[in-house]
Amino acid sequence: MHAVLRKNQFFVQQQLGLLEMGKHFDIFDPLTQQPIIECRELEHRHFTRLLRILNWEALRPLHAELRTPEGKRVLRLQKCFSLLAVKIAIYDGNGGLVGYCQRMHQRADSFRILDPDERFIGELHSDQNNFLYRFVQNGQELACVSDHPWSLPQELRNHHHAYLLELNPGLAPESPLRLLILAALLARQMHSTNLA
Template sequence: MTDPLSLNLLLVKEHVGMFKAANNYDIYDPATGGLVMECREPDLGLFTKLLRFTDYKRMTPFDIRVQTPDGRQVVRITRGISILLSTVDVLDENNQRIGGFKQKFFSIGGAFTVRDASDTPVCELKGKWTGWNFRFMAGETQLAQVAKKWSGIGKEMFTSADNYILEISDALPDHGAVRKLILAAVMCIDMVLKE
């Protein structure tokens, strides 16, 4: 089986659902079509489930586990209740904090500062409010980009499912914290900025 953290191109597919509270994704290797990771929100409480169907959805807490198909945790993404701006923590396979994201105030289209374990800025997530294209920038260097993959007008209109392509620079180490933070950020774009 391919090590999912060594892949530079990933297809993220959100599970289709008209009335769903949990955010669930499958991550594929586009070259082989094989499933390499799964994202699940397993411990969703009843109160949170109810709020996910209201205008308060963007404020609800989440605890998402990204793992290999055999159940090995790659990263865990957590956030408490969010009133104005999101602060998200990212944990490694041993549930040790490796960094997180802080949403920027007054950013058009949404933006995050990606921070390492000591809260030092590593890169910024920048996007356009008119589309679904985001880049992870460290100064003038692009570390990764993520874009929405169109899946058909019927699916887009009647469900909340999205597909994304994540392209990571091959200059990033396979098992480095920055690569894991970028993978985690793809889930945060959808849940924090785009819901």
Template sequence: MSELVNSNLFLVKEHVGLFKAANNYDIYDPASGEMIMQCREPSLGLLTKLLRFTDFKRMTPFDVQISTPGGERIVRIQRGISLFMSKVEVRDQDNVVIGGFQQRMLSIGGKFDVLDKDYQLLCKLEGQWTGWDFYFRNGKQDLAHVSKKWTGLGREMFTSADNYVLEIYQDVPKDDPVRKLILAAVMCIDMVLKE
């Protein structure tokens, strides 16, 4: 499973839906077009589903799982109810905490800290207020870049589906836990900062 996370380029496609409560994505290898991972929110409670259609959507809890198409879990992303600042926990395939994210106060464009299992800063996610362009930075070194892939005016206007391209730079070592955290953070950009 970890070899999937060792790729450097991913295409993340959100499922199309006019009235959908769950966050569901498919993750593709852009070179082959093959779906290599799926991201699902399998156990939504009724109250959470109802709140997802209100202005309280950004405050609702989530439990998102990234897995292989065969169902083997790679990463689990969890957040409880969020009143002001989101704090997200990330677990590996064995349900062991590998890190998390802490949203930063007073950030224009969207920012949060990517933390290791001891809640020490690994890198920061920084975005542009005017668009959908985010970088994972460790000091002055860029680790990864996420951008929104345009899918056409009709689809963007009438659905809530988004497509993203994640590029993890080659300087990030293979099998480094930060790769799983970066992949998990891409799902959180939409759920925490952009909804």
């Protein structure tokens, strides 16, 4: 696992563009406000563009890579065209399968996290109180996502389409859950028109 993924806080900002055909994100270290990861969707073919224009996000294929500003790949998300379910494969920087995130049809705002053998690990779900999302495993909260200004550094409070991912400090630095949680959060954003 790349060292940048051992951090406990990630400030995620979506790039906005006119008639954008792919969703791109810049991820910063909230303490230094320095960019640490770039997330870019790849291969925007005509069929994929049509599905995006028609707002059929769940159907379209997905291929996104997360790289450091120096170009080192740290994570990859991939999904084929699907009519039935959104299940996105998550790979580490070396191409090894880490697990899957799967959107639940009965709860469109919820993603299940699965290990490489497709066993349930935990769930990223919406929260009705102070946070946008929480990641829960066996009743224990391992991460939360917030867009509230008071949870962000002063220099970052005026950004739109941005949020703060905070991982539980007790999560082991080498835990694959770090990759899975970040990937599930980005996957959820890529398959919707907004986060909330």
